[in-house]
Amino acid sequence: MYEGKGTSVDSILVDTPEKLNVGGRYVLKLADTLLKGVSVFTDRFFTSIPLVDCMLSRSLTVTGTLMSNRVPKEAKFESDSILKKRGRGSSDQLVRQDEKMVLVKWFDSRPVQMASSKCGSEPLGECKRWSKSDNKYIQIPQPNVIKEYNAFMGGVDLLDRVIGKYCMRSRTKKWTIRFIYHFFDFAAAASWLEYREDAPLARLEKKQIMDYMDFKFAIAQALLYNLEDKENETSEDEEAVEIKKPRLVEALPARGFRRESALHLPEFMNDKQKSRSKCRLAGCKMLTFTRCTACNVFLCCSVNRNCFLLFHK
Known part of the structure; x- marks a missing residue:
């Protein structure tokens, strides 16, 4: 857990650059256990030019999405308006003089910047996207670096995307409450990802695999039924008090239960x-x-x- 400003995380094997942010420091620290030649994929919070250079000194390649404010000033990409005029799927590539790093800007529904010491735009591939104007799926060009990132991305990036679908929301700004809510969502999202991977091994058909919303409902039902059973057990020894209440129709239990x-x-x-x-x-x-x-x-x-x-x- 990142505890705030002042927390220092340093690699044992290499000196940590002063310009490296806290995200890059954690990547460098976790990479101490990796062998030479391994490719690391990171999301925009962790990716930076100093991180790519530092990992190159250890014979490790890095590919990741890059924030606009972390693109070097001397790197002059084509503007968003020009890429938009060229059409969806257009891209621009910049190669450093030592040819050890590539910056790629790709325009999908919005511009995406990538930094990589592993691969560049070539060979160009294709991907399927929905077109509102044509009211159908169309094929658009896709740089190789985007394809590689989508194939191997996961971990933090995938987990954050799942958590953001049906996260627990609260109006409070107290960090303790938000912290607890986040880890409830964290546990549910990680469990669903594990469930989705194990489903084929359990010989479940595709239509039988629950989506994330149904999975969270199943967790809630299991907790509620378990709580009701415990309440019934503790109330057996207590004296029953007859209270006249209007008769309510009991809801049908879930099929799994x-x-x-x-x-x-x-x-x-x-x-x-x-x-x-x-x-x-x-x-x-x-x-x-x-x-x-x-x-x-x-x-x-x-x-x-x-x-x-x-x-x-």
Whole structure:
């Protein structure tokens, strides 16, 4: 964790340049364990010209997106307006005199700057993008450095993108609360990425793999059901206080929770009119005295009608 201004992180193997920012210092420190010839991919927070040069001294290549204010003043890219006139997919490339570093500016929906000591624009490839004017997908030119970055990017960049989809938001500016919320999102996003990688190994079909929003709902349901079970266990020894409340329709539990058959047992109510209820299986309109102890819904359970079994399949 970055603790703020004044925190120094230095590499053991090489001297840290004075102009290297805190992001670059962490990359340099983590690269102490890498072998020569390894390629490192970083996002815009970490990428800088001093970092690329310092990693080159260790025979390590760096490729990453570059902030506009970190592009050297002597590097004169074509302006955004010129690239926009040339069309989507246009690019400009600058090669340093020693030919050890390349800067590439590519115009997609917006301009993107790249710095690399590994590859440049050539060979040009293609990528598919949606065109609003044509109302269809079109092929546009794509520099090789962009293709390499998209193929190997991940880690911080991918995790931040997932967290930003459905992050926990709060109006408070207290760093402690925002810190805790961020790590809840961090844990959920990292778990979903791991789940998505392990899904093919579990032989799940593509349509069975949950997207990130459904995955977070599944986490919430699991926590809520677990909490309800614990509350029921602690309240068994307490004296029950009868409070008359208006009858509410119980919400149907999630399909995944229904299939945990070891928790679902039938409970037969007293043979009184007030203790029976309508069967909750879709299509059944009969009244029944049998209730599922886990789902807390009434289901038929007899020789002629076994809605209890059909509900949990």
